[in-house]
Amino acid sequence: MAGQPQADCLFCKxxxxxxxxxxxxxxxxxxxxxxxxxxxxxxxLVIPRVHHPDAASLAAAEPQVLADLLTEAGNVAADEKxxxxxxxxxxxxxSGAGQTVFHAHAHxxxxxxxxxxxx
Ligand code: AMP
Ligand code: ZN
Numbered sequence: 098m099a100g101q102p103q104a105d106c107l108f109c110k111x112x113x114x115x116x117x118x119x120x121x122x123x124x125x126x127x128x129x130x131x132x133x134x135x136x137x138x139x140x141x142l143v144i145p146r147v148h149h150p151d152a153a154s155l156a157a158a159e160p161q162v163l164a165d166l167l168t169e170a171g172n173v174a175a176d177e178k179x180x181x182x183x184x185x186x187x188x189x190x191x192s193g194a195g196q197t198v199f200h201a202h203a204h205x206x207x208x209x210x211x212x213x214x215x216x
Contacts, residue, residue, distance in 0.1 A: 099159065100147035108200035112146045122173060126165045129173050129205075138208030139177040139184065143169045148200055152188035155201040163201075170205045179207030185215070 102109045110116040111130065118130035121141055132140040145162045149155040156163045167186070174180040184207030189196040 100149045103148050106148055106200050108144045108198055108202060109148050112144060121176065122169060124165060124169060126162050127169045129169055132204070137206040139179050139206065141173045141177070141205045143173060143203040143205060145201055150199045150201065151190045151196065152201045153190065166203055170203050173205045174207060177207060183207065183211065185211050
């Protein structure tokens with residue numbers, strides 16, 4: 098079932114243009130914007146326009162939109178010229194893993210060495 102906008106959700110407001118963001122790409126189903134607290138030279142968030150609390154919930158409800166999100170993560174990496182050097186796509190899921198905004202989002206990180214495993 099399609100996720101409905103949540104009145105108290107920051108990323109729903111960014112998707113609707115009600116809160117400003119440094120938007121780098123948009124599609125019919127996704128918005129990509131720079132993280133306000135970047136952890137790497139490239140740190141872009143890719144969100145679905147629809148509200149789901151995390152990536153797995155989005156995948157279960159609207160798998161094509163999750164596919165769109167990952168396609169856009171790749172497009173962001175190409176735009177930022179980190180596709181050849183390598184980049185990381187992260188879905189923090191749950192507060193114990195550092196999720197602070199409960200609207201599904203992919204972090205696209207690149208432009209520096211990325212240790213494995215991540216902390
Ligand atoms: P997470 O901790 O995985 O839920 O990721 C949420 C991310 O959103 C964090 O990296 C924040 O720095 C970022 N963030 C919070 N508010 C904003 C905002 N207004 N514009 C851009 N990024 C934001
Ligand atoms: Zn939302």
